[in-house]
Amino acid sequence: MNISFSHLDIYKESQIVPYLEGESGIGKTSIIEQYAASKEMDCIIMGVASLDHIEFYGRTVSTDIVAGFNDQKFTVFKKSIPNWVSTILHNDKNNKETLLFIDELNRAEPQNLQSLMNLILKREFGSDSIKLPESLFIVCAGNPVDDGNYLVESLDKAMLSRMAIVKVKATLEAWKKSYALLYDKKNNRQRVHPLIISYLDNNRSDFLLQSNEDDMSDPGMDPRRWDMISRLLYSYEKNSTSDNNLLSLLSTVSSKDVTPKLVNYLKSSKVLVFSKIQEQLTEFLHLHKEKDFNAYLVNEKNDTSHYDELIESIQSQLNRAQPVTQMNILSSCFFALEAKSVSDDIFAIMLNISSEEHIMSIKVGIDEAQTYIDKVDEKYNLGVNERVSNGLVKHIYKTNPYVAELLRGQ
Template sequence: MNFKETLQSVELILAARDVPLLVGDTGIGKTALASDVAKKNDWSLLVIDGNLLKEGEIGGLPTITTYTRLNAAGKSVKETTTTYAIHHTLRAIDEEIANQRTVLLFIDEINRCEHAVQQELMNLILNKEINGYHLHPDVRIIAAMNPSDSYDYETVNMDLAQQNRFVWLYMEPDYAQWLDWAETAGIEPEVREFIATFPDYLNQHHEDDIHATPRSYERISKAYKIYKEKNKPFPNPYFLMSSAVM
């Protein structure tokens, strides 16, 4: 599906209170789509990057606290219990909810994290709970991942039961829609003209080399804009390489 079709599908899935899973190459616009959904609905967008998490980080590190209870003899005795500190993003969710905001939680790279981290994220995504912390009902979730077989880096596959809990949406680049978006987003005319002339370059993969993605052309546009404003010569290879960088 292209960006527009995926966006419409995500809105329907969220309205049904299910969890969409966006599958698409890096730089194709998964994060931008989540941002658009949040803006359209006036929701607060918070992001968790699974690739950056370590085991126990999202679930919270265990801490020991002391409490007092009455024993069988009616005497006060002290006991200890284990509680878990929550991740800073979960705290940010609670703060937004306290301010009467609906939260869109975007969880990216769910297949590029350690297996233990993935299990923690699955509890949060599918069960809305982790180590005693419960997500508020006003939290919507979008998950995202890159195709498991598209890159050389290691990925962690979900089991069939977990896969069945998501609504899978496969995103593909659409140069015509990208050009419409690029005009409203202020992408430099020369960059738009290049893609209009060579649409295959919008999302071009090279084995054993860097490759271009829609996000690449946002960066080259920013650099080219500065180049024109500075009116200062730069080596031409800079722009050629920049357009190919992920």
């Protein structure tokens, strides 16, 4: 999306509530959850379109009191503090910040809007005007009003005038960077299937498609849909032995315009992905009855010419692949190493046959990649960091020889 963590940092420090207006399914909730996690903030997601009255306002509790000359008994009714407010206050007491994400704001029930306005504009809640702490960062979101695709209402001008209105939209590159290429620790894999990313790189217009107004069963396409397709494909590959049901399976979650193209691509694709390279490397070790490549190369009985032929074959396959595919392969190998599903000697092989630009890209773009690369580079004496450094100097030399000479002199 066209909003970054640095933008959110600025709104947070300025104590301004950002209102993220964008289509459903483009990843507004995901980026807020990721931001909160990166800042170690407690994240409370409040979907106000379906907000339960008790959940929002708290329970009505009664208290019997005795008062007056005749010791008359009276019953007093008041609202208890709702759980989400208690959580915010508890976090503040323990020096922990809270991010409250108020989603679907322009679908809120009219009777809740005044309370939401006080919450957003004054950080106050309830009839007792509970003051919420400065450690609370509020972010709101809603869907567009003017396209007629959502049952939404225009927000009060007084509310809008006090928020930063951020028109958000999803882009393929931002989605890949902030979500699709990240590592899924729970399932030990890249979040979005490499073949889905490859398909989108070749069919970029399919990333976002409007739903068909004349056919409510055609959902259109957005990041949420592509994530669903990816999860189905991962499960399908794991559990299915036949290609016959792939079309009917994917048609339940994707647009009618996309499904046949996508299925044809998946069935006929010759796209190189890391899993294919991993299979070749694993088969080679199995054939030679070795546990890893380090053991194979150290064993004097082994003919290393076979290893050289294998690496040349993989290098040739990699060279024929598109640059974006090469990048996906190297990043997938890193994720596999981080998940401990491949050994570090396989990562060393991939570093050796990857370009300096791609190594530098994952160093800069993926958390912890620098540390892993440095360890493997030192362990196997690869000289990768030196190669990357020299490549960087050569690049700078073409654009600014003076700076390059200064770097060489260090």
